[in-house]
Amino acid sequence: MSPTSAPARSVHWLWPPLLLIGVVTATLAWLFIALLSGRQSGWMAVLAALELGFMLRLGSLGAGPLRVGITLAGTLLVALAANWGIASAYLGGSLGLDPWNSALRMGPFMAFTLLQLANGAAELLWLGVALVVGWWVAR
Secondary structure (H helix, E strand, O other), rough: OOOOOOOOOOOOOHHHHHHHHHHHHHHHHHHHHHHHHHHOOOHHHHHHHHHHHHHHOOOOOOOOHHHHHHHHHHHHHHHHHHHHHHHHHHHHHHHHOOOOHHHHHOOOHHHHHHHHOOOOHHHHHHHHHHHHHHHHHHO
16 A cells, blocks of 8 residues: 555444444343342443443544533433333332333333432432543543
8 A cells, every 4th residue: 555545434324333232232231230239230320431432432433522422422321221121120020010011111200200219329429420431431
């Protein structure tokens, strides 16, 4: 390759599928760890932020406010989805439903009440740490 040849174009369409993979795997991992341990596992928010930040880098999304915003929004989405899944699994278990059917039937008011009861200051602190880590990784 000569020094004057044009550089290869980077692929810019790869970040949305990688973001989707990151959100799904982080949510499922958080859900499984929380259900197996019997705790909320708020520390998983930090791992979700790291995963999303690195997936966007791997998908060649350029550095800047877009990547930071997507990482932070994805981290909040993963936290919300995982907590919704945890609450629906516990509620559905007591009602004889599997977690999927319970998650579809549980309304936002019930989910919000259960999440308030289950999450304390430690989980909010972990979420704050995750947002800072996500900002740092995505910048």
